[in-house]
Amino acid sequence: MALDRELVGRGYPPSAVYEVGRAKIAEFAAAIGEDDPIHRDADAARAAGHPDVIAPPTFAIVVSLEAAFVVLGDPEVSLDYSRVVHGEQKFTHHRPIRAGDRLVATTTIDAVRSVAGNDLLTTRVDLATEDGEAVCTATSMLVARGTA
Amino acid sequence: MSRPVDVEVGSELPERTFTVTRADLVRYAGASGDFNPIHWNQRVATSVGLPDVIAHGMFTMALAGRAVTDWTGDPGALVEYHVRFGRPVVVPDDDAGAEVTVRGKVGALLEDGRARVDLTVTTGGEKVLSLARAIVRLA
Numbered sequence: 001m002a003l004d005r006e007l008v009g010r011g012y013p014p015s016a017v018y019e020v021g022r023a024k025i026a027e028f029a030a031a032i033g034e035d036d037p038i039h040r041d042a043d044a045a046r047a048a049g050h051p052d053v054i055a056p057p058t059f060a061i062v063v064s065l066e067a068a069f070v071v072l073g074d075p076e077v078s079l080d081y082s083r084v085v086h087g088e089q090k091f092t093h094h095r096p097i098r099a100g101d102r103l104v105a106t107t108t109i110d111a112v113r114s115v116a117g118n119d120l121l122t123t124r125v126d127l128a129t130e131d132g133e134a135v136c137t138a139t140s141m142l143v144a145r146g147t148a
Numbered sequence: 149m150s151r152p153v154d155v156e157v158g159s160e161l162p163e164r165t166f167t168v169t170r171a172d173l174v175r176y177a178g179a180s181g182d183f184n185p186i187h188w189n190q191r192v193a194t195s196v197g198l199p200d201v202i203a204h205g206m207f208t209m210a211l212a213g214r215a216v217t218d219w220t221g222d223p224g225a226l227v228e229y230h231v232r233f234g235r236p237v238v239v240p241d242d243d244a245g246a247e248v249t250v251r252g253k254v255g256a257l258l259e260d261g262r263a264r265v266d267l268t269v270t271t272g273g274e275k276v277l278s279l280a281r282a283i284v285r286l287a
Contacts, residue, residue, distance in 0.1 A: 024179075031179035032210040033166070036223055050224065057217070057226045058210040062180055086205045088279075090230040096223070 002148040003112045003119045007077065012070050015105040017130055018063045022099040025055045032056060045098070054096035061089070063097075064125040064138035067105035071123050072142075077109075079119065079144045087120065088141035094134045102130045110139065114148035151221045155263060155286055161252035164215040168203050168237060169245035176207045190241065202236035208248060208276055212269050215250040216282045219265075225285040227262065234278035237271045246271055261287035 022042070029039035034056050037044035045053045072079050097103070104127070111122035120143055127136040152159070173187050182204055185192040193201045209231050217223040239246045248271050255266040267280035 028179045031172075031175045032207065032214065033172075034210075034214055034217075034223070036217070038223055048222070048224065054224050056210065056223055057213050057229055058206060061182075061206050066181065086233055088230075088232045089206065089209060090228070092228050093226065 002114045003077065003079075003121060005112055007109050007112050010074075010109045012067075012074075012107045015067050015070075015107075018103045018105070020055065020063075020097055020099055020101040020103065022053050024062070025053050025059065025099055028059050028062065029056055032058070042099075050096065050098055052099040054098045057091060057093060057096075059097055060091050060093075060127060060136045060138050063103055063105055063127060064136075065140065067107045067125045068123040068138075068140050068142070070107050071109060071121065077121070079121065079142070079147060083145045083147055085143050085145065086140065087143040088122075088139075090139040092137040092139075094136060097127070097135055101135065103127050103135060104130055111141075117146055117148050119144040119148045151286065152219060155254055155257070157254055157257060159254040161215060161219045161250075161265065164211075164218070164250045166211045166214075166248045166250070167245050168207070168211075168239055168248055169243065170201065170239055170241055172245070173201065173203055173207065173239060176204055176210075180204065180206060182206065198236065198238075200238050200240060203239050203246070203248075205231075205233040205236075208233075208237055208269065209280075211248055212250045212267050212277065212280055213282070215252060215267070216265055216284060219252070220284045220286065222285075226282055227285055228283040230279065230281055231277045232279035233276070235271075235274055235276050237276050248276070255281065258283065261285060
């Protein structure tokens with residue numbers, strides 16, 4: 001069944017706090033083969049002007065995709081995850097994510113379309129610190145194949 | 149790493165080639181939390197119509213991002229990054245894996261010392277990202 005266009009603009013409650021750890025950043029950097037010390041050595045990060053190690057730019061997905069799954073679980077959306085592929089991804093970094101950040105994700109449905117029998121769902125996840133400092137906006141377009 | 153100098157529209161980034169093996173995908177699954185079995189289990193991948201296990205789109209995005217941040221010399225200088233996933237990177241169950249090649253050139257110089265980098269990401273000569281662009285701070 002095609003997604004209802006009325007869903008556009010729907011917002012979801014803020015997520016629980018995600019605390020960014022140094023070890024998680026180092027693990028993610030290693031997994032993408034990134035060896036810049038700015039991701040694992042706090043002194044190197046401080047020398048570059050950051051308070052602590054910073055995350056690679058696509059690390060934001062670790063926090064944001066889980067938040068976007070809130071939408072897939074919405075009974076009025078209820079897309080079959082086994083049919084879902086990632087169509088598009090955009091990050092806007094207001095500043096780098098860094099160790100010690102306590103991030104809250106707020107998710108909104110930005111767009112709903114049906115194209116050639118597929119449902120296209122665009123979610124926007126705004127990542128901010130607990131204190132309200134904007135850190136990153138992550139926009140994901142998910143394609144549910146053959147559901148429209 | 150030092151920052152690029154004399155950047156102008158059309159300036160090219162050093163071409164990069166990354167090898168992607170099944171082990172890389174397992175490691176990325178663990179680090180990212182994306183355990184979709186199409187990225188590590190051939191039986192599941194082929195059952196949903198894929199030719200074989202495919203790389204996470206986000207892993208390809210991360211590799212292409214490295215080509216950009218290695219060029220700028222500062223992973224913190226990537227302020228915007230947008231990709232559209234076109235074709236999957238198929239990763240065979242062997243030691244050679246798949247090769248992903250990233251080329252990039254400066255598409256525009258923007259205000260505040262920023263530049264737009266347009267990327268071309270291919271595997272086996274075919275484009276895997278139908279759009280890939282990054283905005284970086286150069287100064």
